[in-house]
Amino acid sequence: MEQNVLLGAYVFALAIFLGLEIINRVPGTLHTPLMSGTNAIHGIVLLGAMIVLGTANNWWLQAIGFVAVVAGAANVVGGFAVTDRMLEMFKKKPVPGGAGAAAGPAQGQGKAR
Amino acid sequence: MIDNWRDAFVDLAYFAASVLFIVGLKRLSSPASARQGNQLAMVGMLVAVVATLFTRGFENSNYILIIVGIALGGALGYLPARRVKMTAMPQMVAIFNGMGGATAALVSIAEFSHKTDIPGGEAVSIVLGTIIGAVSFTGSAIAFLKLQELMSGRPIVYPNQKPINAALFGGIAVLSLLTLVLYDGNLTLARVLLTLVFVASLVLGALVVVPIGGADMPVVIALLNSATGLAAALTGFVLNNQALVVAGALVGASGTLLTLLMARAMNRKVTNVLFGAFGGGAIASGAAASTGEAKPIREISAEDAAVPLAYAQRVVIVPGYGLAVAQAQHGVRELADMLQERGVDVRYAIHPVAGRMPGHMNVLLAEANVPYDDLYEMDDINDDFAKTDVALVIGANDVTNPAARADTSSPIYGMPILNVDHASQIIVLKRSMKSGFAGIENELFHDPKTTMLFGDAKETINRLIGAVKAA
Numbered sequence: 310m311e312q313n314v315l316l317g318a319y320v321f322a323l324a325i326f327l328g329l330e331i332i333n334r335v336p337g338t339l340h341t342p343l344m345s346g347t348n349a350i351h352g353i354v355l356l357g358a359m360i361v362l363g364t365a366n367n368w369w370l371q372a373i374g375f376v377a378v379v380a381g382a383a384n385v386v387g388g389f390a391v392t393d394r395m396l397e398m399f400k401k402k403p404v405p406g407g408a409g410a411a412a413g414p415a416q417g418q419g420k421a422r
Numbered sequence: 423m424i425d426n427w428r429d430a431f432v433d434l435a436y437f438a439a440s441v442l443f444i445v446g447l448k449r450l451s452s453p454a455s456a457r458q459g460n461q462l463a464m465v466g467m468l469v470a471v472v473a474t475l476f477t478r479g480f481e482n483s484n485y486i487l488i489i490v491g492i493a494l495g496g497a498l499g500y501l502p503a504r505r506v507k508m509t510a511m512p513q514m515v516a517i518f519n520g521m522g523g524a525t526a527a528l529v530s531i532a533e534f535s536h537k538t539d540i541p542g543g544e545a546v547s548i549v550l551g552t553i554i555g556a557v558s559f560t561g562s563a564i565a566f567l568k569l570q571e572l573m574s575g576r577p578i579v580y581p582n583q584k585p586i587n588a589a590l591f592g593g594i595a596v597l598s599l600l601t602l603v604l605y606d607g608n609l610t611l612a613r614v615l616l617t618l619v620f621v622a623s624l625v626l627g628a629l630v631v632v633p634i635g636g637a638d639m640p641v642v643i644a645l646l647n648s649a650t651g652l653a654a655a656l657t658g659f660v661l662n663n664q665a666l667v668v669a670g671a672l673v674g675a676s677g678t679l680l681t682l683l684m685a686r687a688m689n690r691k692v693t694n695v696l697f698g699a700f701g702g703g704a705i706a707s708g709a710a711a712s713t714g715e716a717k718p719i720r721e722i723s724a725e726d727a728a729v730p731l732a733y734a735q736r737v738v739i740v741p742g743y744g745l746a747v748a749q750a751q752h753g754v755r756e757l758a759d760m761l762q763e764r765g766v767d768v769r770y771a772i773h774p775v776a777g778r779m780p781g782h783m784n785v786l787l788a789e790a791n792v793p794y795d796d797l798y799e800m801d802d803i804n805d806d807f808a809k810t811d812v813a814l815v816i817g818a819n820d821v822t823n824p825a826a827r828a829d830t831s832s833p834i835y836g837m838p839i840l841n842v843d844h845a846s847q848i849i850v851l852k853r854s855m856k857s858g859f860a861g862i863e864n865e866l867f868h869d870p871k872t873t874m875l876f877g878d879a880k881e882t883i884n885r886l887i888g889a890v891k892a893a
Binding site: 313321326328332333338344347350351352355356357358359360361366370371375377389393395397398400401 | 444447448461477479493502519521528531536541542643647655657661664665666668671672673680777780784788794799
């Protein structure tokens with residue numbers, strides 16, 4: 310079997326286990342941003358589209374490559390932008406009576422209730 | 423020598439990108455660091471894209487096409503992403519997911535159409551990448567149309583649905599095998615066959631999602647997300663690009679995990695969602711309609727409902743998708759703030775399938791500035807309902823139905839539910855006595871501890887706010 314595919318299979322299997330470990334710990338609160346964030350990450354297939362278009366030597370490959378680059382870029386940029394917008398809205402509880410309303414998510418004693 | 427350095431730079435950049443994706447995803451596991459995590463992944467993507475421009479063997483004349491394509495696609499993604507309403511998030515994710523699927527399929531086809539001497543492992547990856555990418559593209563497109571209500575969200579059934587899908591799937595399998603057997607001798611024919619595989623997969627993706635109802639979309643979107651991840655990883659095998667493999671595998675893992683989680687929360691098997699078992703639900707709804715009228719319910723006015731809320735020690739709010747439909751989340755936040763100012767302990771109980779995608783309700787409440795530490799997942803709050811004075815159920819139905827615990831004949835028996843019925847008093851805000859998605863009667867509404875407050879959620883909340891002020 311060709312070594313590159315085999316190497317890819319190893320990397321793939323390890324990354325799957327790693328992914329399951331990491332994502333298992335993501336709380337339900339963040340499942341929508343997680344989904345849209347990973348959605349943006351699979352837009353990495355844009356690299357494949359760039360390679361197809363970059364190495365294209367006839368109009369047919371250029372056409373396929375161009376459509377793929379447009380779709381891939383939309384996936385990446387849109388996915389990250391929408392995830393960022395969502396995560397921006399997740400705020401910790403402000404400290405009651407605290408003067409710093411602008412303290413934002415940085416402060417640590419928000420647990421008081 | 424220069425070329426070696428150049429290759430090394432590209433490879434190292436891909437490695438850095440992979441690490442950034444992993445660290446970014448890890449940061450996503452806490453609300454405090456999640457935004458930073460997403461931004462790390464963004465940086466990783468930028469590094470990978472820039473590095474790809476330095477790949478050897480690009481035709482000079484194609485650079486301009488690449489730049490124009492990225493700018494065009496970026497704008498097409500960015501503008502709707504900034505404007506989309508949070509309630510429309512599931513269809514936004516669906517459409518971006520479809521774009522990724524299309525890209526993976528096109529890359530696979532392009533690789534097959536210009537390479538010669540393709541080793542067997544790569545050929546298999548190409549065929550699978552084409553199928554999965556194409557299914558993900560049209561499947562996501564149909565999911566988008568359904569969620570956007572450009573197409574009926576009800577399950578669309580047509581005669582011989584299962585045999586047609588099975589035949590199509592069989593056809594794709596046969597054509598794929600033929601492609602793989604023939605490509606070594608007759609590459610031209612194999613290329614034609616792969617195109618047929620592509621077209622048939624496009625049709626299959628659409629046909630599989632068309633019969634699935636709107637309420638099952640959380641499962642479908644998670645599954646399609648995982649499929650696109652897998653397709654990306656497969657193109658990584660073909661292009662010998664480990665960054666694609668790592669990123670694709672991470673997404674595949676996350677999508678699969680969320681799919682199983684959602685299916686479990688709905689007490690359904692993934693196969694059951696995909697291959698349709700909607701007859702059961704429809705029959706149950708007929709049965710419910712005949713018995714629904716008989717049992718007594720107690721109605722309450724907003725003024726009367728405000729009193730126990732205002733003087734309670736502990737209140738748990740149970741939001742359902744009905745709240746989002748009525749755009750009442752801002753009103754609810756205002757009501758909660760007002761109660762908290764009076765010293766009431768107010769918390770939110772979120773069922774995993776509240777909303778149209780995993781975790782959707784949390785985003786909708788975050789948009790209304792509800793702090794995330796007031797949002798509790800089902801398992802973390804279920805034991806606390808017994809110590810709760812008032813449970814305020816807003817636009818949620820099936821996920822509060824005690825029948826899921828006790829009634830073995832109920833279609834939702836076994837579904838994990840919120841223990842709303844353990845609270846001392848329950849106030850249900852509801853538009854009418856219509857049954858929920860599962861089409862079954864909710865015993866909770868007939869519980870002697872329950873009172874019903876009918877009307878549009880937004881208006882009702884506003885009346886509650888006024889009444890709490892006066893209390």
